Amino acid sequence: MRGPLARFTRPTEVPVVEEKPRLDNDKEIGVVDNQPRSSDGDSDADAIDSNAQAGVKKIEATTKVWTRSSLIMAYVFIWIIYFVDSMQQGMGSLLTPYVTSAFAQHSLTATTGVMSGIIGGVSKLTLAKILDIWGRPQGFLVVVLIMTLGLIMMAACNNVETYAAAQVFYWVGYNGLSYTLSVFIADTSALKNRGLMLAFISSPYILTVWITSPMAQSVLDGIGWRWGFGIFSIITPIMCLPLFFLFTYNYQKAKKEGLIVHKPSGRTLSQSITYYFWEFDVICLILVSGGFALFLLPFNIYSYQYYGWQDRLTIALIITGGVMLILAVVWERFYAPVKFMPWELLKDRTVLGACILAAVLFVEYYIWTAYFTSFLQVVMDLNVTQTGYIGNIYSLGSCFFSFIVGIAIRYTGRFKWTALYFGVPVTILSIGLLIHFRQPDTYLGWIIMCEILYAFSGGACVIAEQMAVMAAAAHQHVAVVLAMEGMFSSVGGGIGGTVAAAIWTGLFPKKLAQYLPEESQANLTSIYGDIEVQLSYPVGSPTREAIKLAYGESQKWMFVAATAVTGLGILSVMMWRDIKVKDFKQVKGRVI
Template sequence: MASTDRQTDRGLDHGLGTTQASEKEADVAQAPGNGVFTTDPDNNSDQESLDHEAQAGVKAVQAAAAVWTKSQLVLAYVIIWFIYFVTSIQEVVIRSLNPYVTSAFSLHSLTAATSIMSNIIGGLSKIPLAKILDSWGRPQGMALMLFIWIIGFIMMAACDGVQTYAAAQVFSSVGSQGVSYCLTVFISDTSALKNRALMLSFATSPYIITTWIGGPISQSVLEGPGWRWGFGVFTIVVPVVVAPLCILFFFNQRKAKKLGLLTPSSGPITLSVVKKYCIEVDLFGIILLAGGMALFLLPFSLWSYQEDQWRSPMIICMIVFGGLLLIAFALYEKFWAPVTFIPFSLLMDRTVFFAGLMFVFEFFNSMVWGSYFSSMLQVVWGLNVTEASYVSAIYRVGSCLWCLLVGFLIRWTGRFKWLVVYFAMPLMILGVGLMIKFRQHDVNIGYICMTQIFVAFAGGTIVVCGELAMMAPSDHQHIAVILAMLNLFSSIGSAIGSTVSAAIWTSEFPKALAKYVPADVSVAKVYSDINAQLSYAWGSTARTAIAHAYGDAQRYMLITSVCMLAVAWACAGMWRDIRIKDVKQVKGTVI
């Protein structure tokens, strides 16, 4: 039974502490006929249910929630399910095609490097996007992200080099992550906190199905029209499934305006309005942080391609100027920024801060050993693209399926910390630790699948509970910003993980190849092209040597990952044990 009441005076003190439901709220929650879909029972009218001090975008979603019907809310969740259905397919396809794109330009070892910029900018883009959602509106923000996503697909399909492909990944990452972020914000807008984990798990449940479809699609694309069409087809499919949700949003916002719940927009967009917006989102600070991280992290994956390697002037300049930009960012945010894009009052909440740090180390962990996993499955264990995608899909399927149970457990107990501290983190460390032993060329693939199952159950639990840890101390007004911070922490972790993965790979893999492969095998060619690696017969001396080299490089990656997971476990232990059944955040017709 779910009930969403008027936001009580929670005494958050910047999000600190939990709340207890008032006697009136308890009476309403137990009233007969109060089912899964509820409205704000404390309000006498829809107009009163709006938070008049909230920003325009928050008011708009509250007004829409006040006027839409239960059937429209159900329809919205059905559309979200189909959006994730298509999104999950394209993620599998792109992940499977990625090594073949870089290999097409004889730069397979840049597979991880191409995602560094996209992870950094994709994460930082949530900050201005949060402001767009709060000040402009949810459907407007989603429509903008859809447009950017389509541009990314077009660029991917038409790319003529790794540089263009990396730029295309930035657009695609900003767009796809932006749409996913908008959906998460929408689910947070329309679900009670105690049911939110369950609804987020429901929304991502298509991964249970589609991860088995993406592999055959990737295989058929590579064997048929080629990888460019693998990107091109989504330029048509994605807008077809995303547009209906935007239309439904716009329809209910217009309905709310007709009923007088929303006032018309204040006027046209002028230069002064744009300037004010740039200040409010701290655009200069975002540029400093993005530029600094990109310049500082990219050299660790590019140094091996320079003639002088670490002594190359370009590598030295990128590291130095990247470091200076990061220092400038810290000083600017501390002393000169009119508005800081990081909401420090919320970020400094113990649970929010350590949940964010946990996401950094958790996503670092997955990217360190995951960047070259698809290639390893094909080269070391002789799987084709479809079979490799099935093994990679174990994480997606297992985590999404397990999250449904986690959602019910959180709704039943009203707490989430115990699931991470006593179950998920120990299981994750066990799974990754076992990979050190089993990710070798002479180990049966069944052991690899077993470790993926462990990691899947642990990872799904960690992500859902981490999201709740960041949202629970907040209120509705700051949900979009908090989720933006969550994505920023995750993207920073992914970017650093990709950097470390690429650095280990470019350092250890060619040395291992030179150590193991026969003299008549070109190390440079094998190092730069997955097709060259696969060209040697399964079981041949050269193929076994290449597989051995993969195992050596992966060992360093996995040891690094286990060390970072220990820090993530400590971060989770610092959360407060919040009872989310007592927290009321959203208004209107919700789940």
Template sequence: MRSLLHKLGRPAAPADIVEEVQHNPNDKEAAVGTTSATNASDPGAETDSSQEISKEAQAGIQRVEAMTKVWTRNDMYMAYITIWILYFVDALQSGMSTSFYPYVTSSFALHSLTATTSIMSSLIGGLFKLPLAKILDIWGRPQGFCAMLGCLTIGLIMMAGCNGVKTYAAAQVFYWVGYNGLTYSISIFLADTSALKNRALLFAFVSSPYIITCWISGIVAQRFLDGPGWRWGYGAFAIIVPAVCSPILWLFYKNHVKAKKAGLLPKHESKGNFWQTLKFYVIEFDILGLLLITTGLALFLLSFNLYSYQKDQWKSPLIICFLIFGGLLMIAFALYEKFLAPKTFIPYQLLMDRTVISACILAGALFVSFYIWDSYFSSFLQVVNNLDVVKTSYVVNVYSVGSCFWSLLVGWAVRKTNRFKWLAVYFGVPVTILGVGLMIHFRQPNENVGYIVMCQIFIATAGGTLVICEQMAVMAATSHEFIAVVLAIEAMFSNVGGAIGSTVASAIWTGVFPKHLAKYLPASEQQNLTAIYGSIVTQLSYPYGSETRNAIARAYGDSQKYMLIAATAIQAISMVSVLFWRDIKLDSVKQNKGLVF
């Protein structure tokens, strides 16, 4: 890290890494001449006036283009270093919060409501990216960033001071909207300030803190629990997170002032009276379209998350209504955007672009597959492989550490070759199929856990490749104006995929495990079938190697085999998806203006 900071601290950098985006002779916008001036405080920085601010773009996009035309390399380096630190703090806090969860819920009596709240907060936090994309485009990146920072901080404060499950429930919604929105806003800012061919490397760089935090977040949580308590754990980060964000906010403000003095910012025009202003923003935000898609997705995803709480499960009238009306609203959204919307959330032609839609389908398929095989993974390691909680966490974290580390190499490969499709076609999908497919054999009783770790390494390297490549695919296929929207759509497909994957895993588990458990349990333990099925504590209470424990392990193995077969089969969709991508040469796509990485 020290050598990296030294590299970033240089006043100048090679022209192929940090560059002023020069005029593209094929650009339809008129060039107004080429001049450059040397900044006294940063000799390596140049002010590019070869391209005007996009006059047809929305105000938020115009403002960020203006900022990149006036900021210096030192400003850019400071922004990226601050973002890395912010990702580190956010990842540390998120991991710590997960460790706090059972201790927080144990303080309340209404555990079932807390579980439902967790579903709702995750769902709302994921879907909020859709309206946030429009906020970033219309009002601006700093405005969206500040709003999400406010939500995150409010959530942490409420969790620190909550005295009941209802307050904690509301706090979770604020927290996850803020957390997901903050990381999403940063991703859009990175896309705004980087050349397309370097963007994969930059995305991988700011995600690298997860390599460290997954090992230390539990230690930090334990120190708080042994000391001042979980409330101070939340309270401390309610102070730390805004403090860490202050440098990037200062950079936003500083360069906003510079751009304003340079006359680069779009002029604020009156929208008329209150009703005229309201009508303008209703059209600009595509309010009806957003309501249709977010409500439809919310109902559709809730059906997958809440069916197990219903007496009749999938036959419940509530779940059937959720599925039907959710599906109809999503269809209505597509028809409205195609035929009626005065200003669309995303151009219909772009949504139907084969690269964009295939990348989104890949995102959904990856999450379906991941949540199928991952849902009962930690339980399997403890019951079948007899690992304790700490060692189980090490094996589970192989994916996080491996994918984040490998994505750095993927980013470098994308930058060197100027292409991304080949990595997905020849490495990402095949190695994912290899890793998940091998687990069909190795995730069984009496198999060495080292082979499972090997499979995890395969899946981690492939996952790190595909996540980067799918993001590059949706960004390369569009213009700067729609970057925020296509990344939000890609995240939406991931949410849907995760919900479907969890449901498939649950269906296989409830359909296979109890039946096979009854088949393998010795006669003396048949009366304990329900208790064994319902509790991992009961499962672990039987000595490792005993007849009952072996029977439980065999039932686990049978369940895992069906899950892994399903997870492997889903990858056929992934392979077809990446084959439909256009093989885009990244350095031929000019999206950004001004000084970029």
């Protein structure tokens, strides 16, 4: 992570400070040259930070030389990338139950995402290093390649294990791509407008919610889920490369104008390997990723072990994971020459509170959404297209409401109130109501009402949470605090998926055994493991009604757990400082 790295030589790309008079002000939303004058008329305040890491210097130089049209084009490219990725992600979430069912492992639907979520989150800290040391475009290209590899692996997988491994690559790439684009937004927008810009780049979800469901249905009815992933493995890199070339072109332009002077590091190959090994704190990365994965995995698979919780493998995984996490803390505290976790930033109550809120929101989200699409099809008797529309209410509503939140933050200059008085309380209300409403024979409109409330509150929480971590840090630390927030989110998602899988595998088969009529008891295993078998029983038949009752009992406890954990969100928001961002100058150059 970024921070005092006195033991190592920094990459030696030294910027030459360019002084340029201010051309405009940033009182209104629009492209501005964010260059306050010093008393002598020069733009000293807009000079490239000589103490920043090389990647930060590069982006500051880029924003000083690019034109208004380049800035607008960058945001257009970012919007297109989000549009493509939101289509793929939305379709993929609908296909996952059918992928796991294809291998008779539908109950592992939540489990497949646990390790991928954890590693995807922890890897953001490594990606932050790449962005800060090598540069934003380089990190962007790396995650695009990883995401493409994950899509290829999903298309070619022949078992759940391979699909889970593909999910790791995909979510490392997908989360990394989203994170990198968020850093681009932070680099190229004034803080008071950033909430609005974050809402803008999320706006493709408002359109894709109407596309992904029919697309998933068409894929299942036609080319099959393999080609559903395969097509996007071709489209994704094609849509991402124009942004890479735009930033690279403007970086080369900055070099030609003398804003950045490259000097060789003087290190040999072996010295460079050693340097980056410690710089990226590989030991901590392995301990944290492996520790969380091994500790949480038994909660997902214990029901498959002969002795359940008492099985030696289950106990060994929990102990090994716990020991690795303890070793990670000891290593960082006493031995790491370069800290992977920026403790000095975590001590800031606003940053820590925002990270806790991020974790809480993802824990509760992954608990109650893990089997939501299956519930809508099996219990509410909806087809894939209808399921997608209901499931995408959150994306549609949160993206729409985030514009309102962004405008409110711009004109009030503050963000804490949006989460404290609206976002978190309404989230708790909406999840709590679903304890009662998400049951068999419930009127679908009540579920939709709760989903809409949840979506609006989610839009407020996410924007406020990201604004909190960025407002509490200097531009030099924006990438790392966003990575920390992303790591807490992903680990929270892993925990949420783990809780969901533990509740499901612990309750659902027992309730099936309790409710299934005698003639269907012999099929209990196939009903438990395959959503298509569940759907094969006619609506109203004794077996289908038994399955619906088992879903309802299992889902109820998921919502109880989700509601309880979301209460921590109120305490985390209360920790924040009420920072005024309206006149806060954080970034340099030509920005929004």
